Amino acid sequence: MQLKRPASPLHLGLMAASCALLSGTARAQTTEDVGQPVQIDADLLYYKENGGRVQAIEPLVSLKKDFGDQRLLDGTFTLDSLSGATPNGAIPAHKVQTFASPSSTSLTPKPGYKTTLYTIAPGDLPQDPHFKEQRVAGDLDWSQPIGLDNTLSCGAHASTEHDFDSVAAHAGVSHDFNEKNTTLSVGVNEEYDRIHAHGGNPVPGSDYALYEKEPSQTKTVSGGLIGLTQVMRRNWLTELNYTLDHSQGYLTDPYRILSVLDPVGTVTGYRYENRPDTRTRQSLYWVNKVALGPTVLDVSYRRGKDSWDIGSDTVDARLRINLGSGMYVEPHARWYHQTAADFYNLYLGESGPAPAYMSADPRLAAFSATTFGVKFGITTGRNGELTLRLEQYQQKPSDQSSTLPELQGLDLNPDLKATIVQLSWHFEY
């Protein structure tokens, strides 16, 4: 069966490929020519709350450069633009309420001072309609292996807004063992923030009518993390993380006030909120990723607890279903519940001295929230991916009414609904 026929294009192609494989020089050239790829992520997020409340547009660009040997530099640039109305903390009333926007330097018009007032119709939730904020943020992260089984990562973050500047740094080490089936990670982070509210920072806990302001304030956050990642089976990965952080300094929201009510529920005034100047937070996070054939299930649970008495539970599940032809769909469901901060109150009573700490910030209230969404992904070319995420968020506070006669028929802490649309593009070249 010896043949004299000349080699075909297929055979010639295979000869060339085999020669290239066996030729060390060709190989060395290949890697030199190709270099290391750069990954680009471009992202546009749109967030809109119901009832004319906050809407946000957030473009983000991330560049990841690989320097070989798993040394990775990751830079992210984010631009946020928020606008709309944001609740100021006061509750609805049966009469018209008038407030000053935070940029005002006086509650009443007088020479040399700036006053921007807004009025709230009876029954409506008091919201500052002039809320507008822009944020510019940059992140730079570096990671590299140390020896065969360790990875070092470190990074820095800086962001600036009209009323808030933040710088932060973090460093961590992870160690692989058990034939790289187990990874132990530890990390620390430190953050320094400066708060300089529009029109000055109000004196925490002071009477709104006095409109007392003070210079800029600072806070620091120090934290640590310890995590364990374990490959349970070839298609099952589990990860357990414990994080602890401690904040110190000005933790009060300079724009939040509380309504002060008389015994029947009539508004008699307002007070700026005041939060403790320390907060310690702990959280335990457990996530499982399971591949069921081409479908990947991602389920996580987080338990959080802090020194303000807020306890929270989060259950999150995602199911990534591959549709073939480089397309996938990923339904997402999330349930969240938290208890209220021990100094949270819908409003303050008039009688007796004001409490040491107080806030009516709905984010510190007891509430439950659900998120339902879906993400579609499609690969574009050999190295690109386009994804579209659509989500609906609904937050329901536990405490929405009062027995006080003047507050009957008022929704004191309305539900919050938000829609999230995110378009992402990932590309490598």
Place this chain on the structure above:
Amino acid sequence: MSSVPAAADGTLGAPHAPEFEVVPREGGIAAVRFVAMASPCELLLDTTDVGAAHEAGRLAAQEAWRIEAKFSRYRPESIVSVINRSHGNAVVVDAETAALLDYAGQCHALSEGRFDITSGVLRRCWRFDQSDRLPDAAAVAALLPLIGFEKLRWKAPRITLPTGMEIDFGGIGKEYAVDRVLGLVTARFAAAALVNFGGDLAANRAPGAGPWQVGVERPDTEREARLLLALTRGGLATSGDTHRFLLRDGVRYGHILDVRTGWPVPQAPRSVTVAAGSSVEAGMLATFAMLRGSDAESFLEEHGVRYWCLR
């Protein structure tokens, strides 16, 4: 001179004792023997210098073990295992792995998708133990979404393998090791050499006494089919294993699987032996031919290949 069974090609095996032996043979040939990739490995040198044979033997065995440790899917520390455990994250690979992945990609393209290094997941369903236990059709179909070289992202030096998928260099690894060892030995030693890893072999030139006489054993239940070939230089590889099949209702299901269906290629030859410029080239041509099933012979003839086919 060499007579070893044509084992399942490219099966990269379990760990073994890292030792080799040098046995002088008649005709002034030194034979080095060791075990790598679950196969008996042999290096024949046209020399009476036992010291040189020892040195060449150490070089050959260490290279074979290096390749096995680096690319065996059974070794948890191998790059293949790292990629298979990457859970959809990109893995940056070295130049040698990149060259093998490029080669696998080129073979995938040249074979119009028939040869595919992601097809190993089908082993979860198929056990060719000569029984009549065919897998459940639904179970086979369920694995198909995890197969396809086009689904992984590969651009040197970065590979991203979707979660659930696996790669292996079966069908490339052992042949590559044969060619690498021959290249190293040729560069260092003057003697004519023949490398034989479990029936996949390559030679640099003929010894003084004439061409290498190679016996390729092709065990068969019905007849003993032994090929005796003269090899001067180049590679020789055999695809197929007459012991690995299932038999049900008179239909023989060979172990060469069609990645498009997940089922054995119908009417594939029991074994195909190909002679070519190198062991990798010979091995891939033999594999391509097996994947053509009943057209194996016409495929080989069409492409001008020297071959020996057993049906």
